Amino acid sequence: MSGQSNAAPIIIKKVKKGGGDGHHGGAWKVAYADFVTAMMAFFLLMWLLNATTEKQRKGIADYFSPTIPLNRVSGGGDGAFGGESTFSEIALPQVGTGATSLNPTPQDKSSGREAQQAEDAEQRQLEEIEKILRGQSGESDVHPEMLRHIVTRVTDEGLVIELFETEEASLYMGETAEPTALLEQLAAMLVRVTSLVTNEMAIEGHVHARPVVLNNNPVWDLSTQRAEGMRKLMEQQGLPGARVARITGHADRELADRNPMSARNNRLELILLRKNR
Structure with a gap:
């Protein structure tokens, strides 16, 4: 009995780990930012669908589609005329059957000359x-x-x-x-x-x-x-x-x-x- 009374008591100490109110990591912020960006994109899409015509929506879709060229007739260039010069036959305005303002048909040439000659004669008179x-x-x-x-x-x-x-x-x-x-x-x-x-x-x-x-x-x-x-x-x-x-x-x-x-x-x-x- 005396031996047991002289034994040191066993003390169990429970330690609570602190720091729970401190840093939790930043992963949730990234996820929230992605969510907000996705919502903004969604509302922007809804606005575009409501504010544009069918033809405009088709143009926007073609722009973002990698399989559809912006210029239906590819000329090997990235200019407004698809690589063509402003003085080429394709770019020039048509003034007659198969003719352009640079190379008019013989009929167009004769009618244009006759009209100009008539105007000049009238001016002289x-x-x-x-x-x-x-x-x-x-x-x-x-x-x-x-x-x-x-x-x-x-x-x-x-x-x-x-x-x-x-x-x-x-x-x-x-x-x-x-x-x-x-x-x-x-x-x-x-x-x-x-x-x-x-x-x-x-x-x-x-x-x-x-x-x-x-x-x-x-x-x-x-x-x-x-x-x-x-x-x-x-x-x-x-x-x-x-x-x-x-x-x-x-x-x-x-x-x-x-x-x-x-x-x-x-x-x-x-x-x-x-x-x-």
């Missing part, structure tokens, strides 16, 4: 009439007093012949559409000069502005009546009626002089229209 009306041609018989009332210019629409009043000489009797002797002489001269060509003609009337605001402003009616009166006056002098394509009254909306009341704004414009317009 209009310029010749312009010289006559400016007194720069040997065949011109336009009186110097008439030249003071004529301004010409060649435009894309045709030859514009402008007849205008001055403070000293009027084309009409007061604020009416009754022509003066000067306008009658101008009309006869224009019929004679414009008979050199067969182009159709447009006649446009313009008047100056009125000094006060009127309840019944006559500028629209007056400009139209003057243009119509010029047509009748020229037909009386021998102008074929079929040559007049249109009659227009512009009132005081297109002034030739900054002063709206200037007599220079009282004018007629006769336009020899180009045939290809």
Whole structure:
């Protein structure tokens, strides 16, 4: 009994390992990042499917497909034309049956030459009439007093012949559409000069502005009546009626002089229209 009482007691000590609240490793962070990336890609795909057309989706699918070339006709190059030059027959625009703008067919060549020749001939005719009306041609018989009332210019629409009043000489009797002797002489001269060509003609009337605001402003009616009166006056002098394509009254909306009341704004414009317009 005494031997057992002197024996050292056995003590069992349980030690709890610490560090559980510390580092757990970073693998879960990588997995979470992959998950977030996959979700972003998924929502981006859903948005693309909803925001694109069927043709656009087909193009996107072809782009990411390694078995489908981006250019259906491979030319051995990575340019916009598949390796072809911009001046090659394949890249040039087609202008006819089997022809390009560089190598047109004989028919295209002849029709193009004929059209250009016709335009050049018409341009020369209009310029010749312009010289006559400016007194720069040997065949011109336009009186110097008439030249003071004529301004010409060649435009894309045709030859514009402008007849205008001055403070000293009027084309009409007061604020009416009754022509003066000067306008009658101008009309006869224009019929004679414009008979050199067969182009159709447009006649446009313009008047100056009125000094006060009127309840019944006559500028629209007056400009139209003057243009119509010029047509009748020229037909009386021998102008074929079929040559007049249109009659227009512009009132005081297109002034030739900054002063709206200037007599220079009282004018007629006769336009020899180009045939290809």
